[in-house]
Every structure is written in C-alpha cells, then in structure tokens.
Amino acid sequence: MNHTEEELRLLICDIGRNLFNKDFIAANDGNISARLSETEILTSPTGVSKGYLKPHMLVKVNLQGEILEAAEGYRPSTEVKMHLKIYNELPEMKGVVHAHPPYATAFAIKGESLDKMMMPESVIAMGDIPLAEYGTPSTEEIPDSLIPFLGKKTAVLLESHGALTWGKDVMSAYLNMERLEYTAKLTFITRMINGERELPQNRIDELVALRSFYGM
Numbered sequence: 001m002n003h004t005e006e007e008l009r010l011l012i013c014d015i016g017r018n019l020f021n022k023d024f025i026a027a028n029d030g031n032i033s034a035r036l037s038e039t040e041i042l043t044s045p046t047g048v049s050k051g052y053l054k055p056h057m058l059v060k061v062n063l064q065g066e067i068l069e070a071a072e073g074y075r076p077s078t079e080v081k082m083h084l085k086i087y088n089e090l091p092e093m094k095g096v097v098h099a100h101p102p103y104a105t106a107f108a109i110k111g112e113s114l115d116k117m118m119m120p121e122s123v124i125a126m127g128d129i130p131l132a133e134y135g136t137p138s139t140e141e142i143p144d145s146l147i148p149f150l151g152k153k154t155a156v157l158l159e160s161h162g163a164l165t166w167g168k169d170v171m172s173a174y175l176n177m178e179r180l181e182y183t184a185k186l187t188f189i190t191r192m193i194n195g196e197r198e199l200p201q202n203r204i205d206e207l208v209a210l211r212s213f214y215g216m
C-alpha cells in the first residue's frame with residue numbers, strides 16, 4: 001500500500017500510541033520508522049514518549065541517517081542506525097519498529113531465543129524468533145548483530161535489550177512486534193503450567209507449506 005507522507009506520519013503516531021498502551025515501551029523508549037521513498041525515511045524523534053507523538057515531531061532522514069527535515073527541537077534517536085541497516089540492506093522493507101516489550105525482553109535478557117513451534121499462527125507467520133548478539137546502543141554493534149537474519153527473518157530479540165521487527169510496510173512491522181511479544185508471553189505462560197508442547201514435525205511442515213498462501 002502506498003501512503004502519502006501525511007498518512008504515514010499519522011500511522012507512525014498511531015503505532016506509537018499502541019506500543020505505549022500495550023506496555024511495549026516505557027517512558028521515552030522505543031522507535032518507529034517508515035520508508036517514505038527510496039532514499040527518505042521518516043522516524044520518531046528521540047526524547048519523546050511514543051505514546052504522545054504528533055505528526056510534526058517526526059524527523060526525515062536519508063539512508064545515511066543525515067537529517068533532511070526536522071521541526072525545531074527534534075532529532076532522530078541514535079538507535080535509528082539499526083533501522084537504517086534494514087533499509088539499506090533490504091530495499092523491499094518499508095517499516096521498522098523497536099520496542100522493549102516485557103516478556104520478549106525478559107527472554108532477551110536471559111539470552112533465550114523463541115524457537116518453540118507451539119501454535120499454528122505463529123509457525124505460519126513467523127517461525128522461530130532468533131536472538132541477535134548484544135551490542136551497545138548507538139554503536140554499529142547492534143546493526144551488525146542483525147546481519148545473520150537479514151532476508152531470513154522479520155523479527156529478532158536483541159540480547160539484554162529488547163526487540164526489533166520490520167516488514168513490507170510499517171503496519172506489518174508493528175504487527176510483527178505484537179506477534180513477537182505474544183509468542184514470548186505464551187512461552188512464559190506455558191512454561192509456568194509445565195505446558196510447553198511443540199507441534200509434531202509433520203504438522204509444522206504442513207504449516208510451513210501454508211506460508212506461501214499467506215504471501216510470506
């Protein structure tokens with residue numbers, strides 16, 4: 001779907017509100033971006049609660065992270081580097097979401113990927129959710145930690161930090177974040193009731209075959 005810049009700005013603000021209301025981010029954490037054109041990215045600014053984003057606060061940057069347009073007092077997060085890694089390496093990807101959802105982040109802190117194939121929708125939509133190696137925020141370490149997953153995954157846990165998702169549009173990137181946190185929560189709950197139970201391999205194979213019908 002092609003959005004106008006105005007629509008995209010509103011959508012990013014909506015997504016920020018959802019991330020905030022779902023407790024996927026605390027205070028000024030997290031960031032959201034969307035590809036506006038081949039070379040222009042709209043991103044949420046740093047130092048602002050993403051629950052209270054307004055369209056004019058968003059910052060426009062190029063693929064190198066240089067500011068093209070920003071209202072006074074707003075600048076991109078240093079975490080925008082991991083978004084740019086996705087946009088630079090994967091031209092078909094048009095949205096990236098970074099958050100610290102509590103269940104997913106707990107697994108990220110533990111250093112455990114989410115690889116149990118327990119329910120159909122998650123197997124079809126996402127498969128396993130790997131863990132990207134720890135990196136210091138704002139350095140090139142986090143973008144580099146994504147390299148093994150580019151073109152293979154659209155959701156990863158960031159070790160001892162949080163989660164990053166991307167997609168063919170910013171809405172899909174957001175929905176991938178919802179699914180990632182749901183998977184983490186379900187893994188936690190099933191473990192609490194000693195109920196972690198994977199689907200049999202032949203059932204997993206059937207679901208993987210269904211992915212093509214869903215355009216994945």
Ligand SMILES: [Zn+2]
Pocket residue numbers: 029030079098099100137161162
């Ligand atoms: Zn973060």
